[in-house]
Amino acid sequence: MATAFGLVHERGKALQAAHAEVEAAVNQSLSAISVSLWQYDVHGMKALLTGMLRSGSLVRVEVMDLDRRIVDIAQPGFTGSPERTWALPIMAPDGSWRIGTLRISESYGQVDALVAERFETLVITDLIKIIGLALALFAVVYQLVARHLHRLANDVMQLGEIRDAPALKIDRRRITGGHDEIDVLVDSINDFIAERKQSELRTRRYEAIIQSSDDAIISKTLDGIVTTWNPGAEIIFGYSAAEMIGKPMDRLFPAELKDEEADILRRICAGEVVDHIVSKRLRKDGTQIYVSATISPIFGLNGEIVGASKIARDITKQIENQIELEQHRTSLERLVSERTAELERVNEQLLDTQFAMDSVGIGITWADLESGRFIYANKYHANFLGYSVDEMLQRSVPDIDPSFAPEAFRQVSEQLRQQGSIKFETAQKTKDGRLLPVEMTVYYHPGSMKSSPRLIAFMMDIAKRKETEHALQMAKEAAEAANLIPLHTTLDPVVLDAK
Numbered sequence: 001m002a003t004a005f006g007l008v009h010e011r012g013k014a015l016q017a018a019h020a021e022v023e024a025a026v027n028q029s030l031s032a033i034s035v036s037l038w039q040y041d042v043h044g045m046k047a048l049l050t051g052m053l054r055s056g057s058l059v060r061v062e063v064m065d066l067d068r069r070i071v072d073i074a075q076p077g078f079t080g081s082p083e084r085t086w087a088l089p090i091m092a093p094d095g096s097w098r099i100g101t102l103r104i105s106e107s108y109g110q111v112d113a114l115v116a117e118r119f120e121t122l123v124i125t126d127l128i129k130i131i132g133l134a135l136a137l138f139a140v141v142y143q144l145v146a147r148h149l150h151r152l153a154n155d156v157m158q159l160g161e162i163r164d165a166p167a168l169k170i171d172r173r174r175i176t177g178g179h180d181e182i183d184v185l186v187d188s189i190n191d192f193i194a195e196r197k198q199s200e201l202r203t204r205r206y207e208a209i210i211q212s213s214d215d216a217i218i219s220k221t222l223d224g225i226v227t228t229w230n231p232g233a234e235i236i237f238g239y240s241a242a243e244m245i246g247k248p249m250d251r252l253f254p255a256e257l258k259d260e261e262a263d264i265l266r267r268i269c270a271g272e273v274v275d276h277i278v279s280k281r282l283r284k285d286g287t288q289i290y291v292s293a294t295i296s297p298i299f300g301l302n303g304e305i306v307g308a309s310k311i312a313r314d315i316t317k318q319i320e321n322q323i324e325l326e327q328h329r330t331s332l333e334r335l336v337s338e339r340t341a342e343l344e345r346v347n348e349q350l351l352d353t354q355f356a357m358d359s360v361g362i363g364i365t366w367a368d369l370e371s372g373r374f375i376y377a378n379k380y381h382a383n384f385l386g387y388s389v390d391e392m393l394q395r396s397v398p399d400i401d402p403s404f405a406p407e408a409f410r411q412v413s414e415q416l417r418q419q420g421s422i423k424f425e426t427a428q429k430t431k432d433g434r435l436l437p438v439e440m441t442v443y444y445h446p447g448s449m450k451s452s453p454r455l456i457a458f459m460m461d462i463a464k465r466k467e468t469e470h471a472l473q474m475a476k477e478a479a480e481a482a483n484l485i486p487l488h489t490t491l492d493p494v495v496l497d498a499k
Contacts, residue, residue, distance in 0.1 A: 011115045018057040018111050019084070025052050026088065026104060034090050037063060037100050042071060049073040060105035063090070070100070082107050216291075216312040219298060222269055224249045224261055227307065236291070236314045238284030252281045254288060268297050268308045278315070290319040363459035365392075368452065369417070369444075372397040372409045381459055386431030397455075400428045402435075416444040416455060425462065437466045 029048050036044040049061040050073055059078045063071040082105035090100035210217045216233035220226050226249055229241040237244075237252060250261040257280060264274055274295040280288050291312045298307040363381025367374050377392040385392070385400060397404050403426050404412065416422055421443045427435040439460045447453040 010118060011112070014111045014115055015108055018108060019106065022058045022104065022106055025058065026102070030088065030090070030102065031093075033063065033102060034099070035093055037065065037070070037090055038093050045071045046073060057106045057108055057111060058104060059107040062103040062105075063100060064103070065100045078107065080107060080109070084108075214313075216310070216314075218249075218310045218312070219307055220249050220310070221307050222265060222305065224265055233312070236283075236289070236312065237281065243284075254280055254282055264295055265308070268295060269305060271297055271305060273297070278319075281312075289314055289316045291315060361461055363438075363457075365457045365459070366445075367397050367455045367457065369413050369454055370452070372404075372406070372413075372455075375454065384430075384436070384459070384461065385428060391431075401426055402429060403427070412442075413455065416442060417453075420444050428459075437462050 029052055032048050033045060036042075036048060045063055049063070049071060052058060052061055053073060053075050059075040059082055061071075061073050062069055084106040085103065086106075087101050087103045089098045090102050091097070092099050210230045213230065213232045214235070216236045217228075217230045218226060218233055219228040226244045226247055229239070229244045233244070234240055250258055253261055260279060267274055274293075276292055276294055278290060278292050281291050283289055292315045293310055293312040295308050295310045297305045298309055300306040361380060363384055364376070364378040365374055365381055366376035373396040374393050377389055379389055382389045382392040387395075397409055398406055412422070421441070423439070423441045425437065425439050428438050429435055439462045440457055442455055442457045445454045445456050
């Protein structure tokens with residue numbers, strides 16, 4: 001910058017000197033030109049003007065009288081435009097009046113050439129000074145900074161080859177006691193190393209998860225070419241990583257599902273996550289398996305989609321279990337339907353049987369073996385004693401049969417447990433306290449896993465039979481009292497049959 005300003009100043013001075021030289025030459029020749037013009041000596045004027053052109057910056061001189069150009073002399077070889085043109089009046093030799101005009105044209109090409117040469121010399125000189133200063137500055141910087149930076153670079157390169165690199169330290173002589181730029185650089189590098197350690201730790205953890213996962217974890221390009229293939233994928237699909245990396249993903253698709261891969265890639269390119277699809281895939285041995293897969297886009301550093309990641313799980317067993325469970329459910333539903341129909345048929349038969357028993361006058365009760373409490377009573381038996389069915393179920397055997405007190409009931413229950421059944425006549429007490437003669441047939445039921453042992457009893461009303469037996473007995477006794485032997489012989493079998 002200083003050299004440029006100096007050049008401008010030097011050029012200005014050179015131009016002033018050149019112009020002053022031209023003015024001096026013109027003033028020196030002006031009186032001779034006046035005489036030549038007064039005498040109209042054209043050859044003399046040309047000689048004078050040619051001599052003037054030897055001045056360095058004067059390139060053209062013209063002499064004009066009052067109405068025309070008389071002489072026009074230009075410097076040989078000059079073809080450009082003059083940079084400065086000026087004129088002087090030519091006075092008569094006695095100076096009394098003006099007889100013409102002298103016009104001078106100047107060009108400063110030679111001046112500029114001299115200035116340029118001077119500038120070149122100055123520039124070279126300045127460059128030599130700058131180079132010398134730069135060398136001196138480099139020596140100082142190398143001593144203070146560059147040498148340490150070189151050591152720092154070597155240490156960083158060595159640390160880059162160490163997985164668990166320690167913090168970087170530089171031992172150096174400090175010019176000041178403060179925290180300088182090298183310290184800032186070292187701190188930045190140490191921060192980078194710490195961040196790299198964390199990044200590598202996360203990477204190793206992710207790698208360990210991927211390598212130890214039972215699921216297939218796969219990445220592929222947007223063209224469906226496999227780029228990574230973990231051991232889980234090897235186990236599920238039967239292909240090694242070497243067999244699959246660089247190969248198209250659709251080799252795992254059955255023929256009828258080839259279009260599925262194109263649809264998945266189309267959705268991935270649109271930024272969509274294909275979540276938990278269930279589909280069939282082919283193993284290396286040709287067997288088909290069911291997989292549940294999630295496919296997600298992989299984004300580049302600039303946010304663009306560069307590929308897809310896939311996590312797949314073999315769910316063949318679950319699908320087969322579901323199919324088998326569905327078959328069992330269908331079979332069970334059919335069996336339940338059949339059993340329901342059978343139970344309905346049996347229930348109808350039981351209802352018919354109960355109706356028949358109620359119609360013919362047979363009472364049915366179920367009683368708990370231990371307590372004697374009724375757990376079932378048909379309508380006929382309850383009505384026979386004057387109770388409703390609900391009232392009957394609130395009572396026990398000792399409540400309706402005075403001959404079976406609790407102790408006696410336990411003895412009979414034990415006898416039934418051993419014999420299985422028993423038949424006897426007794427009298428049961430009605431709700432209003434009357435005793436009615438009945439014939440009981442009782443069976444022992446051992447119960448089941450869901451029910452306790454019980455007694456199943458069938459009751460028949462024998463009141464009329466007892467009345468008939470009583471009437472026959474009275475007739476027999478009357479006949480015997482009257483010594484009616486034939487009557488005795490005739491009636492005796494009837495009485496036996498009645499019994």
